[in-house]
Amino acid sequence: MDENQNPSPRARRKEDARERILQAARRIVLDEGFAALTMRRIAQQAGYSPAALYLHFECREAIARELGEAGMRSLHARLSEAGCEADPLARLRALSRAYVQFAREEPETYRLIFMEPGFAASALGGKDETGAAAFALLAGVFAELAAARRLRAGAQPESLATGLWVLLHGLASLKITCSAFLSAPEEELLAGMLDNLLHGVLRAAPES
Amino acid sequence: MDENQNPSPRARRKEDARERILQAARRIVLDEGFAALTMRRIAQQAGYSPAALYLHFECREAIARELGEAGMRSLHARLSEAGCEADPLARLRALSRAYVQFAREEPETYRLIFMEPGFAASALGGKDETGAAAFALLAGVFAELAAARRLRAGAQPESLATGLWVLLHGLASLKITCSAFLSAPEEELLAGMLDNLLHGVLRAAPES
DNA sequence: TTTAGTTTATGAACATCGTTCAGTGAACAG
DNA sequence: CTGTTCACTGAACGATGTTCATAAACTAAA
Numbered sequence: 001m002d003e004n005q006n007p008s009p010r011a012r013r014k015e016d017a018r019e020r021i022l023q024a025a026r027r028i029v030l031d032e033g034f035a036a037l038t039m040r041r042i043a044q045q046a047g048y049s050p051a052a053l054y055l056h057f058e059c060r061e062a063i064a065r066e067l068g069e070a071g072m073r074s075l076h077a078r079l080s081e082a083g084c085e086a087d088p089l090a091r092l093r094a095l096s097r098a099y100v101q102f103a104r105e106e107p108e109t110y111r112l113i114f115m116e117p118g119f120a121a122s123a124l125g126g127k128d129e130t131g132a133a134a135f136a137l138l139a140g141v142f143a144e145l146a147a148a149r150r151l152r153a154g155a156q157p158e159s160l161a162t163g164l165w166v167l168l169h170g171l172a173s174l175k176i177t178c179s180a181f182l183s184a185p186e187e188e189l190l191a192g193m194l195d196n197l198l199h200g201v202l203r204a205a206p207e208s
Numbered sequence: 209m210d211e212n213q214n215p216s217p218r219a220r221r222k223e224d225a226r227e228r229i230l231q232a233a234r235r236i237v238l239d240e241g242f243a244a245l246t247m248r249r250i251a252q253q254a255g256y257s258p259a260a261l262y263l264h265f266e267c268r269e270a271i272a273r274e275l276g277e278a279g280m281r282s283l284h285a286r287l288s289e290a291g292c293e294a295d296p297l298a299r300l301r302a303l304s305r306a307y308v309q310f311a312r313e314e315p316e317t318y319r320l321i322f323m324e325p326g327f328a329a330s331a332l333g334g335k336d337e338t339g340a341a342a343f344a345l346l347a348g349v350f351a352e353l354a355a356a357r358r359l360r361a362g363a364q365p366e367s368l369a370t371g372l373w374v375l376l377h378g379l380a381s382l383k384i385t386c387s388a389f390l391s392a393p394e395e396e397l398l399a400g401m402l403d404n405l406l407h408g409v410l411r412a413a414p415e416s
Numbered sequence: 417t418t419t420a421g422t423t424t425a426t427g428a429a430c431a432t433c434g435t436t437c438a439g440t441g442a443a444c445a446g
Numbered sequence: 447c448t449g450t451t452c453a454c455t456g457a458a459c460g461a462t463g464t465t466c467a468t469a470a471a472c473t474a475a476a
Binding site: 218221222225256257258259260263 | 452453454455456457
Protein backbone atom coordinates (compact mmCIF):
# COMPACT_ATOMS: atom_id res chain seq x y z
CA MET A 1 0.00 0.00 0.00
CA ASP A 2 1.01 3.64 -0.02
CA GLU A 3 3.34 3.62 2.92
CA ASN A 4 4.58 7.18 2.57
CA GLN A 5 5.52 7.27 -1.08
CA ASN A 6 2.84 9.73 -2.05
CA PRO A 7 1.66 11.79 0.84
CA SER A 8 -1.51 13.12 -0.68
CA PRO A 9 -2.68 16.28 1.04
CA ARG A 10 -5.60 14.22 2.29
CA ALA A 11 -3.50 11.68 4.12
CA ARG A 12 -1.13 14.38 5.26
CA ARG A 13 -3.85 16.36 6.99
CA LYS A 14 -5.29 13.23 8.48
CA GLU A 15 -1.92 12.34 9.91
CA ASP A 16 -1.57 15.89 11.19
CA ALA A 17 -4.89 15.64 12.97
CA ARG A 18 -3.89 12.35 14.55
CA GLU A 19 -0.66 13.86 15.71
CA ARG A 20 -2.33 16.94 17.12
CA ILE A 21 -4.77 14.80 19.07
CA LEU A 22 -1.94 12.68 20.44
CA GLN A 23 0.01 15.78 21.32
CA ALA A 24 -2.96 17.19 23.22
CA ALA A 25 -3.42 13.89 25.03
CA ARG A 26 0.26 13.75 25.91
CA ARG A 27 0.15 17.22 27.35
CA ILE A 28 -2.88 16.39 29.47
CA VAL A 29 -1.26 13.26 30.88
CA LEU A 30 1.92 15.18 31.68
CA ASP A 31 0.22 18.21 33.16
CA GLU A 32 -2.90 16.83 34.83
CA GLY A 33 -2.29 13.12 35.14
CA PHE A 34 -3.66 10.05 33.45
CA ALA A 35 -6.96 10.25 35.31
CA ALA A 36 -7.66 13.58 33.58
CA LEU A 37 -7.32 12.03 30.12
CA THR A 38 -10.90 12.60 28.98
CA MET A 39 -12.22 12.52 25.45
CA ARG A 40 -13.86 15.90 25.91
CA ARG A 41 -10.73 17.29 27.50
CA ILE A 42 -8.56 15.97 24.66
CA ALA A 43 -10.94 17.36 22.08
CA GLN A 44 -10.98 20.76 23.74
CA GLN A 45 -7.19 20.84 23.99
CA ALA A 46 -6.82 19.82 20.35
CA GLY A 47 -9.49 22.18 19.08
CA TYR A 48 -11.93 19.51 18.00
CA SER A 49 -15.36 18.32 18.88
CA PRO A 50 -15.41 15.20 21.04
CA ALA A 51 -16.96 13.19 18.26
CA ALA A 52 -14.15 14.11 15.89
CA LEU A 53 -11.69 12.03 17.87
CA TYR A 54 -13.49 8.91 16.72
CA LEU A 55 -12.58 9.65 13.13
CA HIS A 56 -8.94 9.18 14.04
CA PHE A 57 -9.02 6.71 16.91
CA GLU A 58 -11.23 3.80 17.69
CA CYS A 59 -11.79 4.65 21.32
CA ARG A 60 -10.24 6.30 24.33
CA GLU A 61 -8.16 3.23 25.09
CA ALA A 62 -6.66 3.38 21.62
CA ILE A 63 -5.36 6.86 22.32
CA ALA A 64 -4.00 5.80 25.67
CA ARG A 65 -2.38 2.75 24.08
CA GLU A 66 -0.65 4.85 21.48
CA LEU A 67 0.48 7.23 24.21
CA GLY A 68 1.84 4.26 26.12
CA GLU A 69 3.74 3.03 23.09
CA ALA A 70 5.26 6.47 22.61
CA GLY A 71 6.19 6.49 26.27
CA MET A 72 7.83 3.13 25.87
CA ARG A 73 9.84 4.48 22.96
CA SER A 74 10.87 7.38 25.15
CA LEU A 75 11.96 5.02 27.91
CA HIS A 76 13.85 2.92 25.39
CA ALA A 77 15.61 6.03 24.09
CA ARG A 78 16.72 6.95 27.59
CA LEU A 79 17.97 3.46 28.25
CA SER A 80 19.78 3.45 24.91
CA GLU A 81 21.51 6.64 25.88
CA ALA A 82 22.62 5.13 29.16
CA GLY A 83 23.54 1.90 27.43
CA CYS A 84 26.61 3.28 25.68
CA GLU A 85 28.73 2.79 28.77
CA ALA A 86 31.39 0.28 27.90
CA ASP A 87 31.94 -1.36 31.25
CA PRO A 88 29.02 -3.70 31.93
CA LEU A 89 28.84 -2.87 35.63
CA ALA A 90 28.85 0.85 35.03
CA ARG A 91 26.32 0.30 32.29
CA LEU A 92 24.06 -1.65 34.62
CA ARG A 93 24.11 1.22 37.08
CA ALA A 94 23.54 3.80 34.36
CA LEU A 95 20.63 1.81 32.92
CA SER A 96 19.08 1.43 36.34
CA ARG A 97 19.43 5.11 37.15
CA ALA A 98 17.92 6.04 33.80
CA TYR A 99 14.99 3.72 34.41
CA VAL A 100 14.00 5.09 37.80
CA GLN A 101 14.73 8.61 36.63
CA PHE A 102 12.24 8.19 33.81
CA ALA A 103 9.62 6.96 36.25
CA ARG A 104 10.34 9.85 38.57
CA GLU A 105 10.20 12.55 35.90
CA GLU A 106 7.16 11.18 34.09
CA PRO A 107 5.25 9.20 36.71
CA GLU A 108 1.97 9.42 34.84
CA THR A 109 3.55 8.10 31.67
CA TYR A 110 5.14 5.30 33.63
CA ARG A 111 1.81 4.50 35.24
CA LEU A 112 0.19 4.45 31.81
CA ILE A 113 2.76 2.01 30.48
CA PHE A 114 3.21 -0.39 33.37
CA MET A 115 0.50 0.09 35.94
CA GLU A 116 -2.76 0.45 34.10
CA PRO A 117 -4.59 -2.72 33.17
CA GLY A 118 -4.40 -3.69 29.54
CA PHE A 119 -1.36 -1.77 28.37
CA ALA A 120 1.82 -3.31 29.68
CA ALA A 121 0.42 -6.73 28.94
CA SER A 122 0.16 -5.94 25.26
CA ALA A 123 3.32 -3.84 25.19
CA LEU A 124 5.72 -6.36 26.62
CA GLY A 125 4.04 -9.70 26.26
CA GLY A 126 2.79 -9.01 22.78
CA LYS A 127 4.69 -8.13 19.69
CA ASP A 128 5.83 -4.72 20.73
CA GLU A 129 9.44 -4.64 19.69
CA THR A 130 10.31 -1.55 21.69
CA GLY A 131 9.63 -3.26 25.00
CA ALA A 132 11.67 -6.24 23.93
CA ALA A 133 14.50 -3.96 22.82
CA ALA A 134 14.46 -2.18 26.17
CA PHE A 135 14.64 -5.49 27.97
CA ALA A 136 17.45 -6.59 25.70
CA LEU A 137 19.52 -3.67 26.95
CA LEU A 138 19.30 -5.06 30.46
CA ALA A 139 19.82 -8.62 29.32
CA GLY A 140 22.91 -7.55 27.38
CA VAL A 141 24.67 -6.57 30.56
CA PHE A 142 24.30 -10.00 32.10
CA ALA A 143 25.03 -11.74 28.82
CA GLU A 144 28.29 -9.86 28.63
CA LEU A 145 29.11 -10.65 32.25
CA ALA A 146 28.35 -14.29 31.59
CA ALA A 147 30.53 -14.32 28.50
CA ALA A 148 33.38 -12.87 30.56
CA ARG A 149 32.76 -15.60 33.14
CA ARG A 150 32.17 -13.04 35.83
CA LEU A 151 28.92 -14.55 37.03
CA ARG A 152 28.87 -17.09 39.80
CA ALA A 153 28.13 -20.66 38.85
CA GLY A 154 24.49 -21.39 38.13
CA ALA A 155 23.50 -17.79 37.52
CA GLN A 156 21.32 -17.53 34.44
CA PRO A 157 21.67 -14.24 32.56
CA GLU A 158 18.06 -14.10 31.45
CA SER A 159 16.72 -14.70 34.94
CA LEU A 160 19.06 -12.04 36.27
CA ALA A 161 17.83 -9.55 33.69
CA THR A 162 14.23 -10.32 34.60
CA GLY A 163 15.13 -9.98 38.25
CA LEU A 164 16.70 -6.61 37.63
CA TRP A 165 13.60 -5.43 35.82
CA VAL A 166 11.46 -6.64 38.69
CA LEU A 167 13.63 -4.71 41.10
CA LEU A 168 13.56 -1.53 39.03
CA HIS A 169 9.83 -1.73 38.50
CA GLY A 170 9.24 -2.35 42.18
CA LEU A 171 11.21 0.74 43.08
CA ALA A 172 9.65 2.91 40.39
CA SER A 173 6.07 1.89 41.04
CA LEU A 174 6.31 2.01 44.82
CA LYS A 175 7.71 5.50 44.49
CA ILE A 176 4.65 6.45 42.46
CA THR A 177 1.85 4.91 44.48
CA CYS A 178 3.46 4.91 47.87
CA SER A 179 6.12 7.55 48.00
CA ALA A 180 5.67 8.19 51.71
CA PHE A 181 6.72 4.64 52.43
CA LEU A 182 10.14 4.80 50.82
CA SER A 183 11.84 6.77 53.51
CA ALA A 184 15.34 6.72 52.05
CA PRO A 185 16.03 8.59 48.79
CA GLU A 186 15.40 6.25 45.94
CA GLU A 187 18.82 6.83 44.40
CA GLU A 188 20.35 5.62 47.62
CA LEU A 189 18.01 2.67 47.84
CA LEU A 190 18.72 1.76 44.25
CA ALA A 191 22.48 1.89 44.77
CA GLY A 192 22.19 -0.35 47.82
CA MET A 193 20.00 -2.86 46.05
CA LEU A 194 22.31 -3.01 43.06
CA ASP A 195 25.26 -3.54 45.37
CA ASN A 196 23.47 -6.42 47.02
CA LEU A 197 22.52 -7.90 43.69
CA LEU A 198 26.06 -7.70 42.37
CA HIS A 199 27.59 -9.00 45.58
CA GLY A 200 25.36 -12.03 45.24
CA VAL A 201 25.84 -12.56 41.56
CA LEU A 202 29.42 -11.73 40.68
CA ARG A 203 32.21 -14.17 41.01
CA ALA A 204 35.06 -12.00 42.25
CA ALA A 205 34.64 -8.98 44.50
CA PRO A 206 34.88 -6.01 42.13
CA GLU A 207 35.28 -2.69 43.88
CA SER A 208 32.81 0.01 42.86
CA MET B 209 -17.43 7.58 73.77
CA ASP B 210 -19.61 4.49 73.57
CA GLU B 211 -17.15 2.13 71.98
CA ASN B 212 -19.26 -1.00 72.08
CA GLN B 213 -20.49 -0.94 75.64
CA ASN B 214 -24.12 -0.45 74.73
CA PRO B 215 -24.93 -1.71 71.28
CA SER B 216 -28.32 -0.11 70.89
CA PRO B 217 -30.39 -1.87 68.22
CA ARG B 218 -30.09 1.31 66.23
CA ALA B 219 -26.31 1.30 66.10
CA ARG B 220 -26.31 -2.44 65.62
CA ARG B 221 -28.42 -2.31 62.49
CA LYS B 222 -26.36 0.56 61.17
CA GLU B 223 -23.21 -1.44 61.64
CA ASP B 224 -24.90 -4.39 59.97
CA ALA B 225 -25.76 -2.27 56.96
CA ARG B 226 -22.19 -1.01 56.73
CA GLU B 227 -20.91 -4.54 56.87
CA ARG B 228 -23.33 -5.78 54.26
CA ILE B 229 -22.31 -3.00 51.91
CA LEU B 230 -18.63 -3.77 52.44
CA GLN B 231 -19.31 -7.45 51.92
CA ALA B 232 -21.07 -6.73 48.63
CA ALA B 233 -18.20 -4.50 47.54
CA ARG B 234 -15.67 -7.15 48.47
CA ARG B 235 -17.50 -9.74 46.45
CA ILE B 236 -17.64 -7.48 43.41
CA VAL B 237 -13.90 -6.75 43.57
CA LEU B 238 -13.11 -10.44 43.92
CA ASP B 239 -15.50 -11.63 41.23
CA GLU B 240 -15.50 -8.85 38.66
CA GLY B 241 -12.45 -6.78 39.43
CA PHE B 242 -11.82 -3.39 40.91
CA ALA B 243 -12.96 -1.59 37.76
CA ALA B 244 -16.44 -3.04 38.26
CA LEU B 245 -16.75 -1.53 41.73
CA THR B 246 -19.64 0.80 40.98
CA MET B 247 -21.91 2.49 43.46
CA ARG B 248 -24.98 1.22 41.64
CA ARG B 249 -23.48 -2.23 41.38
CA ILE B 250 -22.66 -2.28 45.09
CA ALA B 251 -26.14 -1.06 45.96
CA GLN B 252 -27.78 -3.68 43.81
CA GLN B 253 -25.63 -6.44 45.27
CA ALA B 254 -26.35 -5.27 48.82
CA GLY B 255 -30.06 -4.79 48.20
CA TYR B 256 -30.05 -1.04 48.60
CA SER B 257 -30.74 2.00 46.53
CA PRO B 258 -27.60 3.75 45.29
CA ALA B 259 -28.32 6.77 47.43
CA ALA B 260 -28.49 4.63 50.56
CA LEU B 261 -24.75 3.96 50.37
CA TYR B 262 -24.11 7.59 51.20
CA LEU B 263 -25.81 7.16 54.56
CA HIS B 264 -23.02 4.78 55.54
CA PHE B 265 -20.03 5.96 53.53
CA GLU B 266 -18.88 9.35 52.46
CA CYS B 267 -18.13 8.42 48.87
CA ARG B 268 -17.03 5.61 46.62
CA GLU B 269 -13.39 6.12 47.53
CA ALA B 270 -14.24 5.68 51.21
CA ILE B 271 -15.64 2.23 50.47
CA ALA B 272 -12.60 1.36 48.40
CA ARG B 273 -10.30 2.63 51.12
CA GLU B 274 -12.00 0.50 53.74
CA LEU B 275 -11.78 -2.46 51.40
CA GLY B 276 -8.10 -1.77 50.96
CA GLU B 277 -7.56 -1.64 54.70
CA ALA B 278 -9.34 -4.94 55.10
CA GLY B 279 -7.17 -6.35 52.34
CA MET B 280 -4.09 -5.10 54.14
CA ARG B 281 -5.25 -6.85 57.29
CA SER B 282 -5.71 -10.00 55.27
CA LEU B 283 -2.20 -9.69 53.86
CA HIS B 284 -0.84 -9.06 57.32
CA ALA B 285 -2.61 -12.15 58.62
CA ARG B 286 -1.05 -14.26 55.90
CA LEU B 287 2.37 -12.87 56.61
CA SER B 288 1.87 -13.44 60.33
CA GLU B 289 1.04 -17.05 59.62
CA ALA B 290 4.20 -17.45 57.59
CA GLY B 291 6.18 -15.50 60.18
CA CYS B 292 6.12 -18.24 62.81
CA GLU B 293 9.04 -20.00 61.19
CA ALA B 294 11.88 -19.96 63.68
CA ASP B 295 14.86 -19.87 61.35
CA PRO B 296 15.16 -16.37 59.91
CA LEU B 297 16.18 -17.55 56.45
CA ALA B 298 13.33 -20.02 56.22
CA ARG B 299 11.04 -17.31 57.56
CA LEU B 300 12.21 -14.87 54.91
CA ARG B 301 11.38 -17.38 52.22
CA ALA B 302 8.03 -18.21 53.78
CA LEU B 303 7.12 -14.54 54.11
CA SER B 304 8.09 -13.88 50.52
CA ARG B 305 6.10 -16.81 49.23
CA ALA B 306 3.07 -15.74 51.25
CA TYR B 307 3.34 -12.22 49.86
CA VAL B 308 3.39 -13.15 46.19
CA GLN B 309 0.82 -15.84 46.81
CA PHE B 310 -1.56 -13.25 48.21
CA ALA B 311 -1.05 -11.06 45.17
CA ARG B 312 -1.60 -14.04 42.88
CA GLU B 313 -4.76 -15.26 44.57
CA GLU B 314 -6.32 -11.83 45.05
CA PRO B 315 -4.83 -9.67 42.32
CA GLU B 316 -7.65 -7.15 42.40
CA THR B 317 -7.29 -6.70 46.14
CA TYR B 318 -3.58 -6.28 45.74
CA ARG B 319 -4.14 -3.73 42.99
CA LEU B 320 -6.55 -1.88 45.23
CA ILE B 321 -4.04 -1.72 48.06
CA PHE B 322 -0.81 -0.97 46.26
CA MET B 323 -1.47 0.07 42.69
CA GLU B 324 -4.38 2.47 42.74
CA PRO B 325 -3.63 6.11 43.37
CA GLY B 326 -4.48 7.38 46.81
CA PHE B 327 -4.65 4.16 48.80
CA ALA B 328 -1.21 2.76 49.41
CA ALA B 329 0.08 6.23 50.14
CA SER B 330 -2.29 6.58 53.05
CA ALA B 331 -2.04 2.97 54.10
CA LEU B 332 1.71 2.73 54.47
CA GLY B 333 2.93 6.28 54.70
CA GLY B 334 0.17 7.41 56.98
CA LYS B 335 -0.80 6.11 60.35
CA ASP B 336 -2.08 2.76 59.26
CA GLU B 337 -0.62 0.41 61.80
CA THR B 338 -1.38 -2.74 59.84
CA GLY B 339 0.95 -1.77 57.03
CA ALA B 340 3.67 -0.92 59.48
CA ALA B 341 3.15 -4.24 61.25
CA ALA B 342 3.39 -6.11 57.97
CA PHE B 343 6.61 -4.34 57.16
CA ALA B 344 7.91 -5.06 60.64
CA LEU B 345 7.60 -8.77 59.91
CA LEU B 346 10.05 -8.36 57.05
CA ALA B 347 12.30 -6.03 58.99
CA GLY B 348 12.38 -8.51 61.86
CA VAL B 349 14.13 -11.08 59.70
CA PHE B 350 17.00 -8.78 58.91
CA ALA B 351 17.13 -7.40 62.43
CA GLU B 352 17.54 -10.95 63.69
CA LEU B 353 20.18 -11.70 61.10
CA ALA B 354 22.01 -8.53 62.06
CA ALA B 355 21.83 -9.41 65.76
CA ALA B 356 23.34 -12.80 64.98
CA ARG B 357 26.08 -11.01 63.00
CA ARG B 358 25.19 -12.90 59.88
CA LEU B 359 24.98 -9.84 57.66
CA ARG B 360 27.97 -8.63 55.77
CA ALA B 361 29.62 -5.45 56.98
CA GLY B 362 27.78 -2.28 56.10
CA ALA B 363 24.44 -3.95 55.44
CA GLN B 364 21.66 -1.98 57.09
CA PRO B 365 18.70 -4.11 58.19
CA GLU B 366 16.09 -1.48 57.48
CA SER B 367 17.35 -0.84 53.96
CA LEU B 368 17.41 -4.56 53.33
CA ALA B 369 13.82 -4.90 54.48
CA THR B 370 12.76 -2.06 52.22
CA GLY B 371 14.69 -3.66 49.39
CA LEU B 372 12.96 -6.95 49.95
CA TRP B 373 9.57 -5.25 49.88
CA VAL B 374 10.54 -3.51 46.66
CA LEU B 375 11.49 -6.84 45.18
CA LEU B 376 8.29 -8.54 46.28
CA HIS B 377 6.13 -5.70 45.08
CA GLY B 378 7.90 -5.61 41.76
CA LEU B 379 7.27 -9.29 41.24
CA ALA B 380 3.67 -9.15 42.42
CA SER B 381 2.68 -6.09 40.43
CA LEU B 382 4.46 -7.11 37.23
CA LYS B 383 2.65 -10.41 37.46
CA ILE B 384 -0.63 -8.54 37.63
CA THR B 385 -0.20 -5.93 34.91
CA CYS B 386 2.23 -7.74 32.71
CA SER B 387 1.94 -11.45 33.27
CA ALA B 388 2.95 -12.32 29.73
CA PHE B 389 6.30 -10.75 30.29
CA LEU B 390 7.37 -12.92 33.20
CA SER B 391 8.18 -16.01 31.25
CA ALA B 392 9.48 -18.11 34.13
CA PRO B 393 7.08 -19.23 36.86
CA GLU B 394 7.07 -16.58 39.54
CA GLU B 395 7.86 -19.04 42.31
CA GLU B 396 11.02 -19.94 40.47
CA LEU B 397 11.87 -16.32 39.83
CA LEU B 398 11.27 -15.47 43.45
CA ALA B 399 13.50 -18.26 44.67
CA GLY B 400 16.29 -17.15 42.37
CA MET B 401 16.02 -13.53 43.39
CA LEU B 402 16.03 -14.44 47.07
CA ASP B 403 19.09 -16.59 46.52
CA ASN B 404 20.86 -13.70 44.87
CA LEU B 405 19.84 -11.34 47.62
CA LEU B 406 21.08 -13.68 50.34
CA HIS B 407 24.29 -14.49 48.52
CA GLY B 408 24.99 -10.79 48.40
CA VAL B 409 23.96 -10.00 51.91
CA LEU B 410 24.95 -12.87 54.14
CA ARG B 411 28.37 -13.21 55.66
CA ALA B 412 29.00 -16.93 55.44
CA ALA B 413 27.64 -19.18 52.73
CA PRO B 414 24.68 -20.89 54.35
CA GLU B 415 23.25 -23.75 52.34
CA SER B 416 19.54 -23.39 51.66
C1' DT C 417 -16.77 25.09 -14.03
C1' DT C 418 -20.16 22.08 -12.69
C1' DT C 419 -21.35 17.95 -10.56
C1' DA C 420 -21.14 13.84 -7.93
C1' DG C 421 -18.97 11.53 -4.25
C1' DT C 422 -16.00 10.90 -0.41
C1' DT C 423 -13.98 12.65 3.73
C1' DT C 424 -14.08 15.49 7.90
C1' DA C 425 -16.28 17.60 11.44
C1' DT C 426 -20.18 18.71 14.37
C1' DG C 427 -24.36 18.91 17.70
C1' DA C 428 -27.57 16.29 19.81
C1' DA C 429 -28.49 12.23 21.95
C1' DC C 430 -28.00 7.63 24.84
C1' DA C 431 -26.41 4.94 28.57
C1' DT C 432 -23.73 4.92 32.62
C1' DC C 433 -21.04 6.96 36.15
C1' DG C 434 -20.71 9.47 41.17
C1' DT C 435 -23.36 12.30 43.88
C1' DT C 436 -27.20 15.29 45.90
C1' DC C 437 -31.72 16.26 47.64
C1' DA C 438 -36.64 16.62 48.66
C1' DG C 439 -39.79 13.61 50.25
C1' DT C 440 -41.71 9.04 52.60
C1' DG C 441 -42.36 5.77 55.79
C1' DA C 442 -40.94 3.39 59.96
C1' DA C 443 -38.77 3.32 64.42
C1' DC C 444 -37.95 5.78 68.48
C1' DA C 445 -38.64 9.15 72.80
C1' DG C 446 -41.82 11.62 75.58
C1' DC D 447 -50.69 8.87 71.19
C1' DT D 448 -47.52 12.46 69.41
C1' DG D 449 -43.66 14.60 67.75
C1' DT D 450 -38.97 13.80 66.15
C1' DT D 451 -35.34 11.48 64.39
C1' DC D 452 -33.62 8.08 61.32
C1' DA D 453 -33.05 4.94 57.14
C1' DC D 454 -34.28 4.89 52.77
C1' DT D 455 -35.87 5.89 48.00
C1' DG D 456 -36.82 8.11 43.28
C1' DA D 457 -35.64 11.59 40.58
C1' DA D 458 -32.40 14.57 39.17
C1' DC D 459 -27.62 17.02 37.94
C1' DG D 460 -23.27 17.11 35.85
C1' DA D 461 -19.76 14.41 33.57
C1' DT D 462 -18.19 10.37 31.34
C1' DG D 463 -17.48 7.31 26.62
C1' DT D 464 -19.68 6.59 22.47
C1' DT D 465 -22.98 6.81 18.36
C1' DC D 466 -25.55 8.86 14.62
C1' DA D 467 -27.82 11.96 11.43
C1' DT D 468 -26.47 15.97 9.31
C1' DA D 469 -23.80 19.57 7.31
C1' DA D 470 -19.62 21.51 5.46
C1' DA D 471 -15.34 20.90 2.94
C1' DC D 472 -12.47 18.90 -0.06
C1' DT D 473 -11.51 15.61 -4.36
C1' DA D 474 -12.28 13.72 -8.64
C1' DA D 475 -14.74 13.25 -12.89
C1' DA D 476 -17.91 15.60 -16.47
